[in-house]
Amino acid sequence: MNLKTIAFLFIITFFAQNLWAQPDGYWDKDRATSKEIIVGAGNRIVVKTEDFPVGTTEVVYRITLLDQNQQLANNLVSILKAIPDPTGISQGSAGAVFLVSKVSGEDKCKYAVFSSSALATSYQTDGKMDKACWFQNNPVSKDAKLLSLDNTPCLKQATTAMWFGFESNNWLMNQKIVLEVVPWVDNKASRGWTADNKKAIINLTKTSDLVKRMINSDDFCVCILEKFQATYRYPEFQKLLAVEKSKTFRDFGNACLTEKPANKPILDNIRADANNYFKKKKYTEAIELLKIGVIDNGNATALDYNGLATYYLFSKQYEKAIKALTEGEKLDSSELLIQLNLAHAYLLHDEFRKAKELHKKYKLQNVTAQQSWIDKTQSDFEAFRKANIQNEDFDRILNVLKD
Numbered sequence: 001m002n003l004k005t006i007a008f009l010f011i012i013t014f015f016a017q018n019l020w021a022q023p024d025g026y027w028d029k030d031r032a033t034s035k036e037i038i039v040g041a042g043n044r045i046v047v048k049t050e051d052f053p054v055g056t057t058e059v060v061y062r063i064t065l066l067d068q069n070q071q072l073a074n075n076l077v078s079i080l081k082a083i084p085d086p087t088g089i090s091q092g093s094a095g096a097v098f099l100v101s102k103v104s105g106e107d108k109c110k111y112a113v114f115s116s117s118a119l120a121t122s123y124q125t126d127g128k129m130d131k132a133c134w135f136q137n138n139p140v141s142k143d144a145k146l147l148s149l150d151n152t153p154c155l156k157q158a159t160t161a162m163w164f165g166f167e168s169n170n171w172l173m174n175q176k177i178v179l180e181v182v183p184w185v186d187n188k189a190s191r192g193w194t195a196d197n198k199k200a201i202i203n204l205t206k207t208s209d210l211v212k213r214m215i216n217s218d219d220f221c222v223c224i225l226e227k228f229q230a231t232y233r234y235p236e237f238q239k240l241l242a243v244e245k246s247k248t249f250r251d252f253g254n255a256c257l258t259e260k261p262a263n264k265p266i267l268d269n270i271r272a273d274a275n276n277y278f279k280k281k282k283y284t285e286a287i288e289l290l291k292i293g294v295i296d297n298g299n300a301t302a303l304d305y306n307g308l309a310t311y312y313l314f315s316k317q318y319e320k321a322i323k324a325l326t327e328g329e330k331l332d333s334s335e336l337l338i339q340l341n342l343a344h345a346y347l348l349h350d351e352f353r354k355a356k357e358l359h360k361k362y363k364l365q366n367v368t369a370q371q372s373w374i375d376k377t378q379s380d381f382e383a384f385r386k387a388n389i390q391n392e393d394f395d396r397i398l399n400v401l402k403d
Helices: 003-020 076-080 095-099 117-126 153-157 195-205 209-213 218-231 234-238 242-258 264-279 283-295 302-314 318-331 336-348 352-362 373-386 394-402
Strands: 025-027 033-039 044-048 056-066 109-114 134-140 142-148 163-168 175-186
Touching: 033 044, 033 163, 044 117, 056 076, 056 109, 076 175, 109 117, 117 163, 134 142, 163 175, 195 218, 195 242, 209 218, 209 283, 218 242, 218 264, 242 264, 264 283, 264 302, 283 302, 302 318, 302 336, 318 336, 336 352, 336 373, 336 394, 352 373, 352 394, 373 394
Parallel strands: none
Antiparallel strands: 025 175, 033 175, 044 163, 056 142, 056 175, 109 134, 109 163
16 A cells, blocks of 8 residues: 555545544634743753643643754644544544654653642652653653543643643753643533532532432432533532522422423432331421422322321321312312321311211222222221320221121
């Protein structure tokens, strides 16, 4: 294969990459570093890059040593236009070939890349490269490389910039070094939602009254977090006033509870948590959680009102139980669990006649596919007695059911 054929294949490769690639970020030419540095004979010098934009996940750099009055044939930014995303470099494609300067002088230097000013300053003093993110200890006249958070872990500490340290290999004359650094900005990461920032939102979410009452609040907290991520860049969120943040939390929380069907897992968790409180005889917690998390947001079903009434019955709040059951009856008057609980509420509220009428009306039916009205009544009365809720009319109702 001759050189013309190879060159043609390179060009085809680049066109294909540009045509089909769907990059999830961009090379930030506006915040690229391009510096011409003069290093004294045998000296070391440290150069700071331009500040990186939020969301920088990779940087590509090129170092070129030039003879006097020599100019670069192509700057690095123009070359990167042919490479739509960092994978074109990191996977060793033909794109990496074009990163290296087509010109360079005869001079050579050593260099190292540091994640902080302190480490770079230390290098300038003692020349040690052991704490560098990357280093080239063999003198070169040109070099180019892609550094990413994945393959260069210490770059995670270089949150705002990087520091390049150069050591001249010419002990007689100054060296002219051109340093070019271009950051790759990940679109998603550029919104500023780092793991720590997400945790901060989750922690704030867990301070709300509703979340404090929930046993399993993960789905709810994640729902609010996702709304923050979709609505705000993190720096924008930080600029909100305290009252604006509080309102936004409330609005997103309400949205997570009212948007259907996305809210179903959250509501199911709230119902399960309320029932767990009830089983532990924490009736107040069960009532407040079900009301705040489900009923007050307009998400209640007939069975939710029935559950609330059950909590009221066992906490001896009979009038509130009757009111809750009346609301549930409006949603589904055929739900016999509501009718049975209503009979219990009337009985415990000393309205025997009303309770008796309901028992006579429904005693031959099933309250569920597996349980009859009579069996459910007997088990409920036993549960009341265990909860120290006694009523002399329990036996009278059982006699009604036998007739």
